Amino acid sequence: MDIRFEGAGARFGERIALEPLTLTLTERRIGIIGLNGSGKTTFARMINGLTKPTEGRVTVNGLDTRDDAASVLSMVGFIFQNPQNQIILPIVRDDIGFGLKNRGMGKAEIRTAVDVVLARFQVSHLAERRAHELSGGELQLAALCAVLVTRPQVLILDEPTNQLDLKNRALVERTIEGLNEDVVVISHDLELVDDFDRVLVFDKGRLAVDAPPEEAITRYRELVA
Template sequence: MTPPLYSESSETSLLEINAVTLLRGTCKVFEALTLHLSEPRIGLIGDNGAGKSSLFRMICGLDKPESGTVRVRGFAAHDINTKRPGMVGMMFQNPDDQIIFPTVEEELALSLSPSGLPRRQAIAKARVFLDSRGLGPWAQRTMGSLSQGQRQHVCWLALMIASPELLLLDEPFASLDLPGQALLGMDIARASQQVIVSTHLLRHVRDFERVIWLDKGCVRADGSGQTVCAAYESDVAARLARQALSFNDGPPHGAPSIH
């Protein structure tokens, strides 16, 4: 296991996960997990089932650990939604798990509710925001008229207009075409907030200052994006090579490529 390359000092950490154990049913997702996260851009990688989405759900207060603490800017994560609504924003893997209202402008207006803005003013602000992005015609479009990628983009726009202090993006590039991925990448680079991105598309986090590789609920590696992504790719290639050997009962003709 690669040791963490970052200091665990809580004095500078914006997000603190201390000795957390999380169960889902009878399955232990995390055991004594500790992470102190202060970098402005952090990537989260690993196989399906590694615990990436579960980590996000704990941070935004949707799941409460059996033991240990999760604190965001000094607040207990499970109290954030009542004590500091709007502090943490999460973009789910499936936009249909996030979207509530039938039209784009109403969905964006919902994101402004923690500010106490009246509904009519919130919708007006949503329209101005969409115009500023060149998406004015989207305002009254129904969600059913949008593609999966467009609905995912609406979820990102809802986070942007709300402007929470911490952004958690769970597979945000998965349904986007190449132009959409490029635009989202630029938005992430320009965002003033701390952003944590969970993704299987390593090119989007390879240049991040910090990337964490989760493996079965444990931190397998923690360091620069270039180093950790390369280590994960090498591990996947080695596993595929072993699998090929078991299938073919002999050495593969070449190392599988996972780039």
């Protein structure tokens, strides 16, 4: 992973969502923390081009999120805070295969790819289930499968344990730990990122702390206090 912010910032009208910043991300597991409205989600959405910088530029493995938008989107997967909003089709198998169908793959090839990704996360039993019947943890895993079946190099997860009970939280946490892909995790759940390689703390639209987890989390608690 090679993600670069080069004087990149974002504003919406008169409101500054993220002050311009310059940094390079190369670590495999990066946590992003901060209060609501601190700029952390804007920062994450700028990585895969869901939000374009209004000044400066962002590149992923050398590709500009503005000029090479389609390539960056295929390289960086994003799982939203409410995964049910990401699931389009009612049957889990069909939804996971939807992105592959849009890429022109045949039915047999899609079925094989879906079976492989379901087996990878030990959720083959969910294949024929209806999305509205799934638990919170199962929804997260279904959304994860739908993104990873397209083989992104980087995965961004926005509040993956939000509103999950302890059992489902543990399920999602174990799954994240076992991912081979590079991951960027936005979370209020500090324990989720306390063993990551690097943690960024955002405050009032600016990057306030960029440090190893223990230092970043300590300084975040000081900011909150």
